[in-house]
Amino acid sequence: MQDPIAEESYSAIKEKAKKQYAEIGHVWCPFLNENIYFTKAGFKHLIWKGARQRPKTEQKRRFLLLSFVKNIIESSDVVFKYERRGGADFWASTNIYGNKKITLILRQLDGQAKHFFSIFSDKKNRFEKRFFALPATSLVGFSASFTPIRDWLPAGMKFMIGLSKNMSNHV
Numbered sequence: 202m203q204d205p206i207a208e209e210s211y212s213a214i215k216e217k218a219k220k221q222y223a224e225i226g227h228v229w230c231p232f233l234n235e236n237i238y239f240t241k242a243g244f245k246h247l248i249w250k251g252a253r254q255r256p257k258t259e260q261k262r263r264f265l266l267l268s269f270v271k272n273i274i275e276s277s278d279v280v281f282k283y284e285r286r287g288g289a290d291f292w293a294s295t296n297i298y299g300n301k302k303i304t305l306i307l308r309q310l311d312g313q314a315k316h317f318f319s320i321f322s323d324k325k326n327r328f329e330k331r332f333f334a335l336p337a338t339s340l341v342g343f344s345a346s347f348t349p350i351r352d353w354l355p356a357g358m359k360f361m362i363g364l365s366k367n368m369s370n371h372v
Contacts, residue, residue: 211257218264219244225317228274230307232281233292235315237274237307243317266303266320269296273305274317281307291318 222244227236247263248255255263273279273296281292292307292315301322308318 211261214261214264218247218267221267225271228271230274230315231277232279233307233315238314238316240316242308243319246319262322263320266322269298269303270305270317270320273303274307290315 222239225239227238229235230237247267248260273294279294279296281294284291284293288311290309293304295302295304297303303320303322305317306319307315309315
């Protein structure tokens with residue numbers, strides 16, 4: 202199977218992403234108990250990092266990951282970690298979909314509504330090589346609920362790494 206990033210042109214992927222992003226509007230997040238809005242700032246951050254434009258291959262990868270955003274935010278199993286940096290509040294959630302580690306970032310500025318800020322993946326599947334190649338006993342220190350996951354999850358199923366509220370039921 203060919204790499205979808207290489208197959209489609211940058212402008213075609215960007216236009217599809219713009220349309221998809223605009224159609225989302227907002228999504229209810231059960232973990233935060235409020236709507237998450239999809240603003241211009243979030244889409245701009247997919248293209249720019251500060252005053253520097255991201256490489257087009259990185260932009261295309263992020264555009265393609267937008268198809269995961271709604272499901273991640275709406276999932277009742279997703280847990281976000283909170284961090285305050287500068288004058289902003291950030292919430293991050295890292296999920297595994299197939300063999301990709303996907304991280305979603307939400308942001309809130311000065312008490313305004315929370316909004317989508319970024320999504321990215323581990324470009325070279327370093328995560329999979331690092332953790333899934335290890336024997337199960339090596340994973341015990343990583344997370345108490347991580348070790349048995351590969352024993353009970355069907356192939357390709359989305360899951361959280363020891364962060365899911367319901368994960369402890371399966372350990």
